[in-house]
Amino acid sequence: MRKLEVKDLKDFNINIVNLKEGTHQYDFIIEDSFFKNFDHSLTDKGSLKIDLTLEKTSNVIAANFHIEGFVELICDRSLEAYEYNLKSDRKILFKFSESEQESNDEIIFLHPAVHEYNFSTLCYEFIMLEIPFKKLHPKYQDEEEWEDGERLIYSSETASEEIEEKEENKSDSEAVDPRWEALKKLSNNKEN
Structure with a gap:
C-alpha cells in the first residue's frame, strides 16, 4: 500500500x-x-x-x-x-x-x-x-425556500402539513367556484 x-x-x-x-x-x-x-x-x-x-x-x-x-x-x-x-x-x-x-x-x-x-x-x-x-448551509435545511413563486419545504413535518393544507384549499375552491357549475350545465345540455 x-x-x-x-x-x-x-x-x-x-x-x-x-x-x-x-x-x-x-x-x-x-x-x-x-x-x-x-x-x-x-x-x-x-x-x-x-x-x-x-x-x-x-x-x-x-x-x-x-x-x-x-x-x-x-x-x-x-x-x-x-x-x-x-x-x-x-x-x-x-x-x-x-x-x-x-x-x-x-x-x-x-x-x-x-x-x-x-x-x-x-x-x-x-x-x-x-x-x-x-x-x-445546513442551518437553513429546515426552513422554507422560495423558488419561482412556489414554496419548497425542507422539513418533512412541515412538508406534510403544507400538502394537506393545499389539498383542503383545492377541494374547497372546486366546490365553491360557480364557473365550473356553469360549464357542467352547458356540457350536460349538449349531451341531452
Missing part, C-alpha cells in the same frame, strides 16, 4: 505498465493545495482521503475509487462558508488498445506505449460530481 499526502499533481502518477496482475492499493490525502491546480473549481478548500484500488488483468485495469472527507462550499442563500461532507464510490476501466478509440464515462482507452497515468483529474472530477447543484 502506498500512502501519499499530495503536494504536487505528479504524486498521482502511477506506472501502470509495470503493475503485476492482481490488486494494488494507493491512498491519497488531498488538502487545499490540490484544488488550486484546477481552474474554475467549485471549491478551493477541503480535506479528503481517496482509496484507489487497481485490479489489473492481462488487458484491463479496473480502478475503484473510494472518496471520503469534506469540501468547503459557499451557501447560495447566505454566502456563508460551510463544510460539506461527502462520501463516494466510483469505478472506471482502463483498456489497452493499439487503435485509437474514444474514451467515455466508463472506459478509458490507453495505447500500450503509455507507461504512466496521472489519476489527479479523475479524482478531481469524482469529487466535483458529489457537490450539489444547489448549495444550502
Whole structure:
C-alpha cells in the first residue's frame, strides 16, 4: 500500500505498465493545495482521503475509487462558508488498445506505449460530481425556500402539513367556484 499526502499533481502518477496482475492499493490525502491546480473549481478548500484500488488483468485495469472527507462550499442563500461532507464510490476501466478509440464515462482507452497515468483529474472530477447543484448551509435545511413563486419545504413535518393544507384549499375552491357549475350545465345540455 502506498500512502501519499499530495503536494504536487505528479504524486498521482502511477506506472501502470509495470503493475503485476492482481490488486494494488494507493491512498491519497488531498488538502487545499490540490484544488488550486484546477481552474474554475467549485471549491478551493477541503480535506479528503481517496482509496484507489487497481485490479489489473492481462488487458484491463479496473480502478475503484473510494472518496471520503469534506469540501468547503459557499451557501447560495447566505454566502456563508460551510463544510460539506461527502462520501463516494466510483469505478472506471482502463483498456489497452493499439487503435485509437474514444474514451467515455466508463472506459478509458490507453495505447500500450503509455507507461504512466496521472489519476489527479479523475479524482478531481469524482469529487466535483458529489457537490450539489444547489448549495444550502445546513442551518437553513429546515426552513422554507422560495423558488419561482412556489414554496419548497425542507422539513418533512412541515412538508406534510403544507400538502394537506393545499389539498383542503383545492377541494374547497372546486366546490365553491360557480364557473365550473356553469360549464357542467352547458356540457350536460349538449349531451341531452
